Each structure stands twice: as C-alpha cells, then as structure tokens.
Amino acid sequence: MRLLHTSDWHVGRTFHGADLLADQDAVLSHLAELVERLSVDVVLVAGDVYDRAVPSAEAVRVATAALRRLRQAGAELVITPGNHDSAARLGAFADFAEAGGLHLRTTIDSIDRPVLLEDEHGPVALYGIPYLEPDPARLALGVRDARGHTGVLTEAMRRVREDLSARSPGTRSVVLAHAFVTGGVGSESERTIAVGGIEQVPGSVFDGVDYVALGHLHGPQRLADHLRYSGSPLAYSFSEAVRKSVWIVDLDERGLAAVDRVELPVPRQLATLRGRLEELLEDPAHDELRECYLSVALTDQVRPVDAMRRLRARFPYAVHLDWEPEGGAVGALRYSQAVRGRTDLEIVETFLADCRGTEPGDREREWLVAALEAAGRANADHREAVR
Template sequence: MRLLHTSDWHVGRTFHGRDLLLEQESVLGGLADLVSDESVDVVVVAGDLFDRAVPNAEAVAVCTRVLERIRSAGARVVITPGNHDSAARLGLFGGFAAAGGLFLRTRIASLHEPVLVPDAHGPVAVYGIPFLEPETARHALGVEGKGHAAVLTEAMRRVREDRAARGVRSVVLAHAFVTGGEPCESERTIAVGGVQDVPGAVFDGIDYVALGHLHGQQTLAEHLRYSGSPVAYSFSEARHGKSVWLAELDASGLAGVERRMLPVPRALSTLSGTLDELLVAPEHEAVHEHFLSVVLTDRVRPLDALRRLQTRFPHAVHVEWRPEGGRTGELRFAERVRGRTDEEVACCFLEDVRGEPPAERELELLREAISAAAREEAQ
C-alpha cells in the first residue's frame, strides 16, 4: 500500500492579511497529480484541514474541489481534525462521505475503529485520532492523568488493542507535539496547564505514524514523522522546502518512506536597508514578486513605509524599524510622566517612536489638539 502523508492544510488562512486561497488550491490540487503519478492508495490529512472552526464559504469550496480531485485520481482520503478544526462540523455526514471514499475520523469514542484499506497482502488498518483537548478528552476516555500525553496514551492503548485483535499492519494519524519536534512561528500552542509534549514512545508498535501540528517537515524516527504544512504560513518557514511523505507498506510493515517536494506558489524573502535604498537598488529586483518582510534601518522612522515599499514590491507584507546603531534613546513614554505637561508627554512619545523630535508644525497641531481636549473636558 502506498500512502501520502499530509497535514496542516489550514485552508482559509491568510498571510499577514493577504488571502492565500489561490495559492492553497494550486498546491493542494497538485496532490491529485502525485496520486496518479505515484499510484497512491490513501491520502491522509493529520489535522488542521481548515484554519478555523467555522471556515468561510470560499475556504469550504476550495477544500471541496481539492478533495474531489484527489478522489477522482483514485485515492481514498482519511482526515482527522486538528486543534484549529471543529471536530463536530468536520465530521458532519461522515457516514455518508465514507461511501464515496472520504473517511472523516472525528469522534473520540470511535478512534479505535480503523479505516481498512486492502492491498495484495491483506488489510491495512488506518486509525485516525482526532485532536484530543486534554480536559475534554480525559473525561471521554476515563483518564485520571492530565495533559496531552495522558489522553494520547489511553487512545493508543485502545488502538493497539484493536490492532492486536485484527492482526493487521497499522497506520496512525495524530495531531500532537511530540518530544523532539521543532516548532516555528505559525503554529498555535496546544499547551494546557503547561503540558503539551508527548513522548514518541507513545506510538511504539505502529508501522507508520503520520503526525500533524508542526509546520516543518521532520523525521523523529523512521516510522514517526511530521509532513509539515504544504504552504508557508510565516517567514520562519522560508527555507523549509515544503513537501509530503510517500510511505510504502509491504507484507511485513513499513518498507520505506520518500520525500516528494511541493511547488512554491510565492517565495518568501527578507530585505534590510534604508527605505530610499530599497526603493531603487537594482539587486532587489529578483524578489519583486516574493512575499517580503522588510527591516528598515533609517535613523528616523519613515512615514507610510509599507505603502511606499509596495509601490516597488507589491507583495511586501511586513515592516520593522530597527535604526542602524540602535535607537537614539530608550522608550520612556510609559515612565516618569508625573510632573510633565501633556505637551511634553506627547512630544517625548513622538521622539521615542520616530527617532527625532516633532517639527514646529507638528507642535502647533499638538497644542491645538490638547487645547480642544481641555475645553471639551471643562464643559
């Protein structure tokens, strides 16, 4: 059996306010080509199909078209909800969807009931463990211990018990932070009470474990892997090289795992320099179409910097100001204001955030605003 391991689609997510639906559909729709080219039997999504519990209509439409393409290419699809998804909404009509080859494993009570996928050597049991919010799941599973490790340990006990009774090869989907994994900036924490880590040993005895939650592709053990997100959702992922895992199971279990790279719909880059330099330097033309994070080193904070950058770099989405040599003074506007006039406080604020004192015309406007506020307060 050949299995394509994906996770963390986050359909509907934006990137610094920019809509990503076109990019997401382009990359995810391409999974259908992998299914055809690699003769894939099963595509799994190990959590966070959507970016929010109540996705908008456009996100649902994109996801529907992608899943239809994958099914038309000939693969079964198994999906479990992650911490961003609503298990109840995702599982709606799951029984009917299974008849068409789309298996939604969203219920805690039935996490030990696998999707059975036949191949030349018999059935492979694919178990989908929905994201287990510890406090809710420990009551549903009858667990006394707290934290993600406790509930996942009980979930895996039930999975192993079923697997032993069937005597089959097995695959498990789980959305968790497994010890040894490396997070990045775009993941939402799943810590509850400070406990989020799950030891990898929890999954011992399974032929292949398809993990979700961390957005960078990682190998914790030969059988224990994160596929990562198919699209970058933060600048910390600029060098990830997005991809999926293609796992093959033979008669004895896991036969091998190979990496398949995914296209990059729009590259991510970071620039640094003064605003005037960045707007004219010819060497930056190569990143004209990239999503850009820009660090400005001007001594004085430029006004309307992002809009001005976007006149040359239409996909600049993030700007930071780090004046060369450091700030000209420490930020003090939240301290030592006692005894200062309103005008002095306002002027200090402007100087701290911009790096230079206000101009005379700005001082006049400040005085007018302070006087108007004082008159209004006196009425």
C-alpha cells in the same frame, strides 16, 4: 501499500492579509498529480484541513475540490481533524462519505475503529485520533485522572493497541494524530495547544504501530523512522523558509519498508529585505523580488511616511513591514521610569521622538503647548461641573 502523508492545509488562511486560496488550490492540485504519478493508494490528512472551525464557502469549495481530485486520481482518503477544525462539521456525513472512499475519523468513539484496507500482503488498519482537548477528552475517554495531552493520548493509543492486538497476525498499522510531540520544532504560524504550560507529549506514547502520521507542526520533520510530521503544504509565516513537502510511505509484508520525502511546488516565494526606503525602491538588484511575498525592515532614522504604499508600488506582494532605525530606537523604559519627574510637554515630546525618530520642531512644540493648555482647561471645567 503506498501512502501519502500530508497535513495542516489550513484552507482559508491568509498570509499577513494576503488571500491564499489560489495558492492553496494550486499546491493541493499537485498532490493529486503525485497520487497518479507515484501510484499512491491512500492519502492521509493529519488534521487542520481548514484554518477556522467555521470555514468560508470559498474555503470549503477549495478543500472539496482538492479531495475530489485526490479521489479521482485513485487514492482512498483518511482524514482526522486538528485544533483548527470543527470535528463535528468536518465529520458531517462521514458514514455516507466512507462509501465513496473518504474516511473521516472525527470522534472519540471511533479511535479504535480503524479504516481497514487490503493489499497483496493482507490487511492494513488505519486509526484516526482527532485532536484531543485534554479536559473534555479525559471525561469522554473515561480517564478522569489523565493529565494534559500526554494523558489523553496515552489512553487513545491504549485503545488502538488493544484493537490491533485482537486482529489477525500480520495486520500492519498506521495512526494519524494531531499533537506536539517532544523533539518537534515549531514555527510562528502554529496556534498553541498548551494546557497549563504543558503541550508536548513524548514520542513513546505512539509505540507499537508501524507508522504515525503527525500533524500540527508546519515544518517537515522526522522524529523517528516511523514518527514524522509532513508539515503544511504552504508557508504560513516568514519563519518557514524550508521547502514544503509530503512523505511517501511504503508498507510491505513486515510493516514499514521505506519513507521518501517529495518536495512540493512553491506558488510564491518568500523573501526579506532590509535597508533605507529610498535605496530599496531604487536598487535594481531587488527586481527579482517583485513576485515574492516580502517582509521589509526599514532602517531610516526617521519613520518614512506611507512606506507600505510606496513599497507596494514596486513590490506588489510586500505584506509585512517593520521599522528598525540604524543604531536603534529610543531605549525602552518602563512606564513609571518614562514619566517620572517629567512635565506633560516633555512626556509628549519623548513619545513623538520615540515614534518618529526625531524631536518635534519649534512650530510643533507650539501646537503641543496649545493642545495641552486646552486639555487642562477642559479638565478643570469638567471637575467644576462635577462638583
């Protein structure tokens, strides 16, 4: 049996405000092409199908179209919810969907009820563990003393192993889970699932099965031969420079036979630029970045006015902007240090210099004095009125 392991689609997510639905539709369409070209039998989606618990109508349309294409390409689908999904919404009509080859495992009481499929070597049991929020999950699982993610996932896997032990000898097993497993490396785009500062679970929790399809972390990672993150199909932060991919997993009569990484197309590349605004706008060497999502750090000593608008005139997909003046900005001080022993005028002048990288001019200083005097008179009138 051949499986395609993917996760963290986050359909409906934006990238620094840029709409990604067209990019998501394109890369998810490619998954269906892989299913057909590589003769994939089952697609595993290990959580975070959507970016929000209540996705937009357009996000639902893109996700539904992706699932339909995967099914039409010939694959069965097994899906579990992640921490971004609403398990109840994702699992709506699950019983009806199963008849059409879409297997939704979204509830705690279905953890030990696998999707059972057959190949020439016999049965394969695919177990879906939905994202488990520790406090409500430990009550629902009947393990009130369980601590954090490790405690509830330990109980979930106990149920999986118990069910598996009751099945016919030679039954191969696959688990889908959405969690932060020790040894994994996070990125900037994941929402923390920490509870009391503890979010990671040891990989040993998942011992005893042939393959574990993990979701939550957005970079493709191998923690062990049988324990892997597929990562998200698109980059959702500039920290995700690695090429996105899926795992193609082969099971033979003994269990896990092979796992291969297949890279996905990149609808739009990521790039970073650093320098003075005028240089970035004029240097022909940067022409190749016009079609990239761009993060820019400006090093001008004075913060340029309307910098993002001017950048987008040349780089339409500039989405992130920082100002990092050469030599550093005014040193950061605690508030009490910044104001101690200073007049109101000195505090305001320092604030403007910190924001703009240059001291106020004489004319600006006159305006500040007039504004402070007017504010002082207004405060005095207010105090008198209160008395």
